[in-house]
Amino acid sequence: MALLEVKELGITFGGLKAVDNLNLSLEKGDLYGLIGPNGAGKTTAFNLLTGVYKPTNGSFVFDGVNLVGKKPADISKMGIARTFQNIRLFGNLSVIDNVKIGLHNQIKYSTFSGIFKLSNYFKKEKKFEEEALRLLKVFDIDKDADTLAKNLPYGKQRKLEIVRAMATNPKLLLLDEPAAGMNPNETIELMNTIRYIRENFDLTILLIEHDMKLVSGICEKLTVLNFGTVLAQGETSQVLNDPEVIKAYIGE
Amino acid sequence: MSNIKLKLKPNTKNNFITYAIMLALFLSVQVLDLTGSLSSLFKGLLVPICMYVILAVSLNLVVGILGELSLGHAGFMCVGAYVSAFFSVAFKEVITADWLRLIIAILMGGLSAAFVGLIIGIPVLRLKGDYLAIVTLAFGEIIKNLANIFYIGVDSKGIHVSTSSVDDLNLLPDGKAILKGSLGISGTPKDSNFILGFILVVITVVVCLNLINSRTGRAVMAIRDNRIAAESIGINVTKYKLLIFSISAFFAGIAGVLYSHNLSSLTATTKNFGYNMSIMILVLVVLGGIGSIRGSIISAVILTVLPESLRVLKDYRMLIYAIVLIVLMIANNNEKTQIIKDKLSIKNFIKNRKNAKMSIKEGD
Ligand SMILES: Nc1ncnc2c1ncn2[C@@H]1O[C@H](COP(=O)(O)OP(=O)(O)OP(=O)(O)O)[C@@H](O)[C@H]1O
Ligand SMILES: [Mg+2]
Numbered sequence: 001m002a003l004l005e006v007k008e009l010g011i012t013f014g015g016l017k018a019v020d021n022l023n024l025s026l027e028k029g030d031l032y033g034l035i036g037p038n039g040a041g042k043t044t045a046f047n048l049l050t051g052v053y054k055p056t057n058g059s060f061v062f063d064g065v066n067l068v069g070k071k072p073a074d075i076s077k078m079g080i081a082r083t084f085q086n087i088r089l090f091g092n093l094s095v096i097d098n099v100k101i102g103l104h105n106q107i108k109y110s111t112f113s114g115i116f117k118l119s120n121y122f123k124k125e126k127k128f129e130e131e132a133l134r135l136l137k138v139f140d141i142d143k144d145a146d147t148l149a150k151n152l153p154y155g156k157q158r159k160l161e162i163v164r165a166m167a168t169n170p171k172l173l174l175l176d177e178p179a180a181g182m183n184p185n186e187t188i189e190l191m192n193t194i195r196y197i198r199e200n201f202d203l204t205i206l207l208i209e210h211d212m213k214l215v216s217g218i219c220e221k222l223t224v225l226n227f228g229t230v231l232a233q234g235e236t237s238q239v240l241n242d243p244e245v246i247k248a249y250i251g252e
Numbered sequence: 253m254s255n256i257k258l259k260l261k262p263n264t265k266n267n268f269i270t271y272a273i274m275l276a277l278f279l280s281v282q283v284l285d286l287t288g289s290l291s292s293l294f295k296g297l298l299v300p301i302c303m304y305v306i307l308a309v310s311l312n313l314v315v316g317i318l319g320e321l322s323l324g325h326a327g328f329m330c331v332g333a334y335v336s337a338f339f340s341v342a343f344k345e346v347i348t349a350d351w352l353r354l355i356i357a358i359l360m361g362g363l364s365a366a367f368v369g370l371i372i373g374i375p376v377l378r379l380k381g382d383y384l385a386i387v388t389l390a391f392g393e394i395i396k397n398l399a400n401i402f403y404i405g406v407d408s409k410g411i412h413v414s415t416s417s418v419d420d421l422n423l424l425p426d427g428k429a430i431l432k433g434s435l436g437i438s439g440t441p442k443d444s445n446f447i448l449g450f451i452l453v454v455i456t457v458v459v460c461l462n463l464i465n466s467r468t469g470r471a472v473m474a475i476r477d478n479r480i481a482a483e484s485i486g487i488n489v490t491k492y493k494l495l496i497f498s499i500s501a502f503f504a505g506i507a508g509v510l511y512s513h514n515l516s517s518l519t520a521t522t523k524n525f526g527y528n529m530s531i532m533i534l535v536l537v538v539l540g541g542i543g544s545i546r547g548s549i550i551s552a553v554i555l556t557v558l559p560e561s562l563r564v565l566k567d568y569r570m571l572i573y574a575i576v577l578i579v580l581m582i583a584n585n586n587e588k589t590q591i592i593k594d595k596l597s598i599k600n601f602i603k604n605r606k607n608a609k610m611s612i613k614e615g616d
Contacts, residue, residue, distance in 0.1 A: 050484055076486035084484075090477035093470070101474045104467065105486045111495065114466025115459050121466065128467070168485055 001064065003028045003204050004172060009048055009058035010228075018044040020228040022058070026172070031198055032206045033219030033236065037248060040225040042208045043085050046174050050082050051075045063171065077105060081170035083161040085177050085208070091150030095141065095160055098149050099132040102167025107131065135163050139193060155186045159193075166197065173197075175207040179214050187211060191218050216240060224248070267461050270546040274457065277553065278450055293560060299514045301556045302449025303507045306456045308536035308548035310503030313460055315534070316543030317469065318496045319476030321385040324372070325504050326529035327392030328365040330520055332505025333512035334399050334431070336361035337440045340513065341430050342406050344441060354443045358452070358509050365505025366498040368395070373497040377490070392530055399436075399520040405429035436519035437512070444514035452510060453549075456503050460545055463499070472496050539580055 006024035010017065019041040026032055034042050047053045049060060051072040059068045067075055090098050107127050113120040136142035139159045144152060149160060158178055165173060178194070179187045191214055198205055209215050215222070215236070222239040224231040232242045239245060281298065284290045307325060314322045336357040347353040372391050379387055403414045407427025414420035418429045431437050463469050472492050474482040483489055512518045522528050536555055540547025558576065562569045 052480065052484075072480075072483040073486045073488050076484060082484055084481065088478045088481035088484075090474045090481065092477055093473055097470055097473075100467075101470050101482070101487070102485055104471055104474075107467075109467060111463070111466070111468040114468050115462050117462055124467070164481075164485065 002026060003030075004049075004060065004062050004206075006049075006060040007058050009045070009055050009060055011044060011048060011053055012056050017228045019048065019055075019225075022225075022230060024223055024233075026204055026206060028171075028204055029198070029202075030204050030206075031194070031218055031220050032204075033215045033222040034206060034208045034225065035210070035215055035222060036225035036231070039227075041228040042225055043176055044228075045225070046082060046176055046208065049075075049174065050080060076168055076170075079169075079171035080174065081165035081168045081172070082174040083158070083165050083176055083178060085180070087154075087157050087161060089149040089152075089157055089160060089164070091148065093149060094146050095149055095152065096129075096132050096136065096145040098160055098164050099135055099167050100128045102164035103128055103131055104168075106167065106169055132167070135167055138166075138197065139163050154181045155183075158182065159190075162193075162197075166201065170203065172204045172206065175205065175209075177208055177210065179209060179211045187214055190214070194218055212240075263465050266546075267465075270457065270461065270549070273546065274454065274549065281446065293563075294557075297556060297560055298446040299444050299449050299510060301553055302446070302453050303510045303514075304533070304536060304552040304556050305453050305549050306503055306507040306510070307533045308540065308552040309453075309456050309460055309545055310500045310507070311533050312537045312540075312543065312545060312548045313463070313496055313500045313503075315537050316541075317464055317476065318472050318493060320377070320493070321381065321534075322388040322497075322500075323385050323527060323530045323534065324388035324390075324392030324395075325500075325533045326525045326527070327388075327395035328369055328501040328504035329508040329511065329529070330392075330395050330399055330525035331368045331501075332361035332365040332508030333518060333525070334437065334508075334520075335364040335505075336509040337437045337512040337518050338404065338430055340441050340443070341437060341439055344439070350441070350443060353441075354448075354513070357443075357513070358506060361509035361512075362502045362505040365508065366502035369498045369501025369504075370494060373494045377493045377497060389527055389530065392525075392527060396520045396522075396525040399431075399525070400434045402431055403429060403433050404431040434519065436517060438517040440512055440516055440518060442513065442516060444510050449510055452506055456506070457545060457549065459499075460503075464545070468492065468495070535577070539577075539584060541584070 002025045004024070004026040006022055009022040010020045012018070022045060034045065036042055044053065048055050051067070051070050051074070055068060059066055061067070062078060062080060065078065067078065070078070090101060093101070107124050109120045109124040112118075133142055133145065136145060139162065141156050141159055141163070144156060149157065152160060158181070162173075162175065162178065175194075179190055182190060194205065194207075195218060197203055207219070219236050221234065222236050223233045224239060224245050226248045231248055232239045232245050281290070285295075307329065311322065311325045314320055339360050340353060340357045343353055347356070372388075376384060376387050376391065401415050403416070403418055403421055405412045405418070405421040405423045405427050407424040409424060412421040412423060412427070418432055421427075421429055423429065464473075471482070471487045474485070474487060475489050475492060479489060511524070536552045537548055539555065540549070540551035555577070559569065559573050562572055565572055
């Protein structure tokens with residue numbers, strides 16, 4: 001059974017069909033790309049899958065559960081994590097605290113033990129610290145652990161968003177333009193990291209990206225959106241050579 | 253491993269400084285008192301100072317940590333003051349151990365305020381920003397006005413409530429009217445003193461600082477910094493908002509207990525439980541620095557002592573007070589003073605030196 005099965009998903013904003021009749025099937029372990037021109041509805045699709053918007057049509061089933069109508073927090077608990085196109089970090093908190101917040105539902109102790117510093121507090125806080133540092137190391141930003149998130153350079157902010165999403169221990173990771181604003185070297189490094197986390201964290205990844213080098217470099221399958229509808233779908237090389245797709249991109 | 257220890261330090265050190273300041277303030281008051289150099293005027297300010305510190309610190313939880321503007325803090329204080337005073341008067345003869353009655357009164361004041369905070373929070377916390385501020389202000393006023401409407405008495409048959417007059421309570425001869433409408437509650441035992449106030453301040457500060465540095469505190473600050481991201485990570489926004497709102501109201505209620513047990517008669521006016529008071533508490537929070545518990549403590553102490561110290565100025569007192577307040581606010585909010593503060597802070601000095609060294613090492 002597919003990990004994520006999207007069926008005829010659609011949403012309308014005051015007459016505008018931002019996403020229309022989207023069908024998508026992700027197998028466990030897929031590294032899948034969602035591409036398309038500006039305004040095609042890619043981010044809106046992510047917002048539907050994470051419960052930020054409620055679909056006007058269709059459904060999506062994740063891990064055997066229909067998630068339509070579920071709240072973002074519950075969808076996160078089900079195992080879908082995401083990053084944002086417009087970075088949304090907890091800017092006034094340190095880098096490591098951002099990751100610790102990502103670990104919120106992985107490591108738990110009560111507010112009561114926190115207020116009265118019971119032994120559970122120390123035990124679990126140590127775990128928070130170790131786990132957060134371990135994740136930061138994977139992305140090579142552990143040296144910035146004490147920096148405020150808002151003071152990080154742009155590329156590192158993007159990375160931190162991925163680390164924070166990873167901290168929720170997701171089965172499916174949605175990345176919205178992870179390479180935006182990165183230089184070519186950073187992009188290559190990012191591609192390696194994405195491959196690495198897919199292998200080592202047992203992840204399925206769906207990513208939105210405009211950088212075609214990244215898309216053709218790491219995505220095995222693609223869906224192309226244009227004006228909310230699916231223009232092409234399938235193996236990466238096949239899709240990228242589709243005349244319709246080329247037309248949509250050059251036609252911009 | 254040694255790395256981890258280093259990283260826990262900044263918070264712990266910061267909190268330690270806060271506790272040290274509190275201890276220093278407490279000891280200096282004790283020394284001044286022992287040497288007889290405290291004027292009776294200043295002695296009278298000690299309990300109010302503790303009360304304002306508790307109010308400012310607890311409001312800072314909502315304003316600074318949760319990032320929501322609440323203007324109803326005095327309303328929660330009102331609840332704590334009335335409930336605890338009612339209890340203490342009703343049980344003055346029943347519970348003869350003063351300390352036991354006082355502890356129960358404190359808990360009742362805090363818990364009743366927290367409960368009201370929860371009930372008000374459920375509809376109100378859906379609103380944001382200015383809307384939330386205005387609605388909390390309105391709720392605060394409602395609470396204050398309700399306190400003026402009710403007549404409540406007790407007799408051997410139980411509790412009697414009326415909204416018109418004492419006579420309407422139809423009390424048996426063994427009963428007594430405790431809450432008398434706009435006349436309030438009189439005969440509250442004068443249990444408040446500086447030591448009690450200081451203990452309550454310590455409890456408030458310890459609880460708030462520990463809360464901020466816990467898993468819960470991080471979740472709340474995440475909501476403050478970016479609600480959508482916090483939700484996407486699986487944080488239950490409503491739950492944490494209500495929790496912080498109630499904890500904040502709990503301590504406002506405790507400040508109310510301190511207030512009502514410092515006076516023999518309690519009435520609700522605009523000055524003590526109205527929006528004037530709520531705004532005054534907000535001023536303390538803003539002046540001390542939004543989100544800074546230590547700042548709230550210091551500004552509450554200074555702004556309570558200041559108007560009294562200005563008494564020599566007679567008619568010009570409140571004018572000078574207002575001017576000082578404006579100057580302090582501007583100075584505190586000024587970029588240049590921020591830069592000077594940063595330069596003066598030892599922590600940054602060390603950090604800058606470390607950074608300078610690192611950039612030499614890694615610079616390419
Ligand atoms: N909340 C909303 N209300 C109204 N219209 C919206 C809303 N969100 C998105 N849209 C519209 O839906 C369309 C798709 O937007 P979306 O952000 O999904 O595009 P995108 O494919 O992510 O584009 P880009 O590559 O520029 O990020 C756009 O026309 C946008 O204006
Ligand atoms: Mg987008």
